[in-house]
Amino acid sequence: MLKKSMIFLLGLVFISGGALVAQDFEYIGATKCKMCHNKPATGEQYNKWLAGPHAKAMASLSNEKSKAYAKEHNIADPTKEASCIKCHSTAGGIDAGVNLGIKIEEGVSCESCHGPGSVYKTNVIMKDKAKALQSGLVEQSKEVCEKCHNKENPFHKPFNYAEYAAKIAHPNPAK
Ligand code: HEC
Ligand code: HEC
């Protein structure tokens, strides 16, 4: 009995020790950002994302091009294929351990570019850019895009940051 509770205690110390060391920024999904980032006066980023190419990235994995590619390469279903969904879905490219409920179907969403939002998502942190950057927010750059916009994609097109960023722009007009 004593032995059992000792092991239990040791387990607790180990778990809490681990939590102190790990910087756990987790992925929360676009609907959590929508609460604050969908007002027309500040740029309705959620609606812009939803109307853009990234929100439709999972749908492309069942279009004719994907079906033909899958047939040629013995892929049963591109929407379940790890080597496709890692770029076509935020949830498909992260470890289960940092997934706080984001779904594959969401496609490429906010956090693939802006970083995992579980810690920076509060108003107090979001309003302070330095704090947000310490809390998981990622500065935009062409390197962020090139995690996916690269030649590993079978349908890669030459990538130009300025041109591509303009196509998905969602600025805050109030700033
Ligand atoms: C509780 C409200 C709230 C939530 C939830 C929230 N934000 Fe924000 N966010 C703000 C506020 C307020 C600002 C500061 C004003 C601004 O820049 O729009 C901000 C700023 C930003 C900025 C600009 C940072 C800069 O200064 O360059 C980005 C990018 C951003 N948020 C992304 C996100 C993403 C992605 C999510 C979801 C993971 C999210 N936010 C969730 C309120 C929120
Ligand atoms: C997690 C992977 C990922 C990241 C990161 C990413 N993209 Fe994409 N992007 C995609 C996928 C997948 C598509 C194809 C969507 C579709 O049509 O199915 C795409 C499509 C696009 C398109 C449409 C291209 C066309 O042919 O019309 C633009 C523009 C674009 N991305 C811009 C960007 C920019 C700018 C960044 C960085 C700020 C970026 N992307 C970061 C995966 C990503």
Ligand code: HEC
């Ligand atoms: C390295 C990241 C990456 C991988 C891996 C990847 N894709 Fe993509 N995919 C992209 C990006 C980025 C685009 C958008 C390219 C552009 O338009 O500039 C894209 C575009 C596409 C398109 C074109 C959308 C359209 O119809 O115009 C299809 C289809 C597609 N991918 C299918 C697949 C399939 C099937 C797999 C797995 C065998 C796969 N992709 C693996 C990143 C990737």
Ligand code: HEC
């Ligand atoms: C494909 C990458 C990508 C995705 C997906 C994406 N963003 Fe952005 N976002 C950018 C880039 C690039 C900028 C412009 C550069 C910057 O402000 O850092 C930006 C800027 C912003 C800003 C600052 C606007 C300003 O003018 O102050 C906010 C807020 C924001 N994004 C929120 C979101 C939210 C919320 C989502 C999801 C609903 C989202 N973004 C999805 C790449 C992305």
